[in-house]
Amino acid sequence: MLGNGPYNLVFIFALHMHYDQYEILLGETALTYEFVSHGPKGNVKKVVIYSPRGVDNLFNLGFGDKNEETGQLDDRVATNNGDSVKVLATVASTVYLFTNLFPNALISATGSTQARTRLYRVVISNNLETIKRDFEVFGLLGDEWETFRTDTDYQAFLIRRRKQS
Template sequence: MSTETYPYVKANVFAQFKFKSIGPNGTIKKMVTYEMVGTLDEGIPLFNPGFGDYKESEQHYSDLSISNNDDKQKVLATIASTALDFTEPYEKIAIHAVGSTPSRTRLYQMGINAFKREIESRFKILGYKNNRWREFKAGVNYEAFLVIKK
């Protein structure tokens, strides 16, 4: 990944990653999780990522928190980096992403657009719109995203 990322620690559970966002609102703990939600055709495992501010007291993350820590690009790059790390051992794997709110889905789309070339080198990118999956194109607003490892 060519964009700077935050260092992160992979938790004992393989599909869980923690890192810290550092900015004007202080140091904010973040968590990314990947949960298997089913399989695609041909048995390709399908995972859903979860992301948010990590609440140590609850041992969980909040996907509705708004940090505004002036590091959106670095946070998105870090999430992308965890996806690469998570998918590395799999020959075929798919990740389905949709935000917890429409604005978060737009944020995911901005991240996909920002790293489109890098993502496409390893994954096929699809966007969901009008009840069907189609090849991802910049400038089209999608309801959800699917990346499938090539």
């Protein structure tokens, strides 16, 4: 089994996306990952949670600050720790690790605000060719999923690991 030691995913993620990232700790289950953001606001614990959605192999990706009092994820807080690119690269690294463990997973994601959803669209758009090497990416437009296009404002995103041949 994996245990809960640190997972430095540079060997997985850096080959694909050329961004720095934080060391990732596996949470209590293979559905939870934790890391610490370092910046002017101090050391801020972050958590990434893959929540089953009640449909076979469908998981929601949620991430944000870890509330120290409750231990729960807070996806509404704006940390502003000056490391958003590194934080998003670290979250993306968990997608690689998660889909290595669950290769048939469909992962849905949306921002907790319209601005965050827009940010995620921009990040996906800027890295789409790299992402497409390993994943299929879809966007929700109205009530229809379509193959992700860089010039479209989506309400949500769906990602699936490409089958290895």
